[in-house]
Amino acid sequence: MEIKEYIESGIIESFLLGLATPDEEVELQQLRRVFPELNVEIAMAERRLEKLAFEDAVEPPAVAWDNILQRVNWEEDNRDFKKKTKDQHNYYINVEPRKDELITVHKYWKYAFVTIFILSKIFLLGAIIYGLKYYREVNENSRKQPAPAQIERTR
Template sequence: MNLEQYISSGIIESYVLGLISDEESAELAMMCQKYPELQTEIDMVERRFERLAFDEIIHPPMELKDRVLENINRSREKEPEPLPNYTFINIQPKQASTISVHVAWRLIFILLVIIAQVAIFLAIFYYLKYSQLQKNTDGKIVHHIAQAY
């Protein structure tokens, strides 16, 4: 294959666009060493693609810049200025050795303790009453049986 056929095969355009394989890239590098005018052709194709890209560029509308700058200025106006006299609030709690409990929980706990004490008192009271009733009943039964004989 002669040099003109190699150039017209499209390998240079594919190389500039990065579309050729590693084997084809190695072959092109070897051909560039053998034929220095091939490097000149590669440079010309690169410039042609660059010029084509800049000639076919689509510019944004002129009013787009004004709209963007207007949005930026509007957002700057909305941001409040930081006040020089601000109050610092420490959101890190102190390392306290005590635990604070809400007042309502304290009242509920006290009420539960009182109810438990009343329940214990009533349980002991009725147990003693029951024991006394059992003794009286057992004595009456024994006495009643003794009279029957």
């Protein structure tokens, strides 16, 4: 194969784009040592690809650069703060209300919860007891009532 045909085959472009197989890459590296004009051709192909990339490039919106700068500045500002605070992601619920705290729970909620819990257990026990009494009375009433066949014989 002649070197001009090798260059025109597109192997250099596929090598630069990362599309060449490992065998093709090894072959190109070996040929670069033998034919120095391949290095010039590779440099020219890189410039052509770069020119194409810049011609078709889409400029990002201006807001994107501002967002990136905000994120970088925020990370720089908070880097020292993160070192100082070990439990930055832990949140605690305070039982005693304070003026400087954001999340507070009044101390009487504890008593209200215990009271509601105890009342629910009392109502549950009452429902079970009255349910059992109801089923017992239904069974007793069904035993006391004569069967329909017995009612007709007595007439």
